[in-house]
Amino acid sequence: MDNWHGRIDDPTDPETFRWHQVVRPMEGSAAPGIALLGFASDEGIRRNNGRPGAADGPAAMRNALANLPVAHTRPLYDAGDVACTDGDLEGAQQRYAACVTGLLADGHFPIGMGGGHEIAFGSYLGLAGSANAGRIAIVNLDAHFDLRDNPVATSGTPFLQASRHAAANGIALDYVCLGTSAASNTRRLFRTAQETGTRYLVDQDMTAAHSRAQVERVRQWLQPADSIYLTICLDVLPHAVAPGVSAPNARGVSLDLLEPFIAATVQTGRVKIFDIAELSPPLDRDNATARVAARLVHGLVQ
Template sequence: MMEGWNGRIDDPEDPETFRWHQVVRHLDNLATPGIALVGFASDEGVRRNHGRAGAVQGPLALRNALSNLPAIQSCSIYDAGDIACLDGDLDGAQSRYADRVSRLLADGHFPVGMGGGHEIGFASYLGLARSDCPGRMAIVNLDAHLDLRDGSAATSGTSFSQAIQHARAHEIPLDYICLGVSISSNTQRLFRAAQEAEVRLLMDHEMTQSSLSSNIDQLLRWLEPADSIYLSICLDVLPGCVAPGVSAPSARGVPLEIIEPLIAAVSATGKLKVCDIAELCPRLDIDNATARVAARLIYQLAIARSACPLA
C-alpha cells in the first residue's frame, strides 16, 4: 500500500463502490495517460518568507483527504511520488520537480501538484516551460497574494516574479493572471511590480456572485491568446474560515462558490496542461477542513478531465 492511501471499503468486488485509495496506482513507464499526482514536500520557501511553516506535510495530508473520494471510472489516477526539499536546497528541489512535471507531460499525463508552500509555483511553471507543449503560456494564479517579490533567494513569495524573469530571458510569451488579490495583503511595491509586468488581476472584493459571469468572461478573454495554461490554486485565496490550514489565512477571501466555476472555466478551455494546490499546512488545519477543500477541488478537476481527451 502506498503511503497516505487508505480508507473505507464498502464492497471489495463492486467497482461502483470504489474510492480513490482502491483505484490509485503507482506510476510506471507503461501507464496509460491519466491524472498524475505529484507532491512537492517543501516549506523552505515559506520559512524564508517568514511565514508559518508546516506545509512540508501537505502532500501526505492531501493524499489522506483524497483517499475516500468516490472513484471516477473513466479516469486513471496515478501517484507519481514526492519531490522533497532536502537540506534547504530549494532551487534543486524546484528543478527536480520541474523535470518530473515535464516528463509527465511528455508521457501524456495531466500533472497535479500537491504542495507544499507556494514555492511550487515556479517549479510548476518551469516544468511546463521545459516541455514540448508551451507555446504562448498563461499562468492563472488563484491567490490573495501576487507573489511578485524580489529577492536574492527563492521564497514562497517570489514564484511568479521568477517565472516572468525566466520567460523574458528565454523569449517565452507569458501572461500572468492573478485572481482574488487582497489589497491588505500586498504592499504598494508589489502592486507596482504587477503594473510594470502587465499582470492581469481581479481583486477579492470584485469577485462576488453577482459579478461571477463577468469575471469568467474577463478571464476567458485574457486566456484567449494562450496555447497552454498552468493553473495554481493557493488555498489562502479562500476565506480563512473555509481554509484555516494555510500559512497566511485570508481576512476576506473569495468564496468556494466563486472559485469552483472559475476553475471549471479554465479547464473547459481545453488548454490546461498543469495544475497545483499550494499552501496546505496540516498542523494549522482544523478538523482537516482545508485538506478536504483541496481534495474537492482536485476531484472536480479530475471529473472535468475525464469528460474530455487529455492533451
C-alpha cells in the same frame, strides 16, 4: 502508498470504488492518466518569514483524497514526492520541474500537491520545458501576487521568477491572479504587477453580482494561450474555510465564487498542469483545509 486507505463498500463493483482502490504507483510504461506529484517543501515559506508546516501537505492531501468516490475515467497514479530537506529550494524546484516535464512527455496530466507556493516556479519550469508548450498562461487563485523581488527564491517570488525566465528565454507568458487582496499586497507589489503586465481581480470584485461578467473577462484573457497552468493557493479562501495555511485570509473569496473561474479555465481545454499550494497540516483544524483541497482536486478531474 501508506496514505492510500479508506472505506470499501464493495470490492468487486467499480461504481462503489474510492480513490484508494484505483490509485497505482507511477511506472515508466503507464498508460496516460492523472499523475499526483507532491512537493514536500516549506523552505520557501521559511525564507518568506511565514509559518512552516506545508512540507506535510502532500501526505495530508493524499489522506483527504483517499476516501473520495471515483468520478473520473482516466487512470490515476501516485508519482511520489520531491522533497526539500536540506534547504536547497532551488535544487528541489529543478528536480520537481524535471518530473513535471517527464510526466507531460508521457501524456499524463500532472496534479501538484504542495507544499508552499514555491511549487509554482517548479510547475512553470516543468511546463515551459515541455514540447509544444507555446504561449503559456498562468492562472493563480491567490490572495497574494507572489511577485516579490528577492535575492533568493521564496514562496512569495515564483511568478516574478517565471516572468523573468520567460523574458530571458523568449517564452510568451501571461499571468492572471484572481482573488488578490489589497490588504495583503504592498504598493510596490501592485506596481510590479503593472510592470509585468499582470491581469488581476481583487477579492472585493469577485462577487455573485459580477461573477458572469468577470468570468467572461478571464476567458478573454486566456484566449491567446496555447498552454495553461492553473494553480490554487489555499489562502485565497476565507480563514473559516481554510485555516490550515501559512497566512490565513481575513476576507477571502468563497468556494462557490471561485468554482466558476476554475470551471471556465478548465473548459478551455488547454490546462496542461494543475497544483494546490500552502496546505499546512499542523495549522489545520479538523483537517478542514485538506478536505477543501481534496474537493477542489476531485471536482477538477471529473
